[in-house]
Amino acid sequence: MHADAKITTIEGLAQGDNLHPMQAAFVAHDAFQCGYCTPGQICSAVGLVNEGHAKSDADIKELMSGNICRCGAYPNIVDAVRDVLEGKKDAAV
């Protein structure tokens, strides 16, 4: 289904030793605990910002709702995404 599509995984976000702004925001906000869900959370968050549909915390929560974090890091995840969304960190890939 995605034979010719460009797909960026978590490994493709950082530029060498420089974290992607969303990765840096997750670190800054301690937005993970076990880390199992983190690659999916960050990739979804980058897509969310790039699509430009989120205007509020409620939008962030709704658009991230497909990603389950059993640790309950949701408030910190929302804080990290909001920082990037508000331009506190540049989310451009």
Ligand code: FES
């Ligand atoms: S950080 Fe543990 S499931 Fe998300």
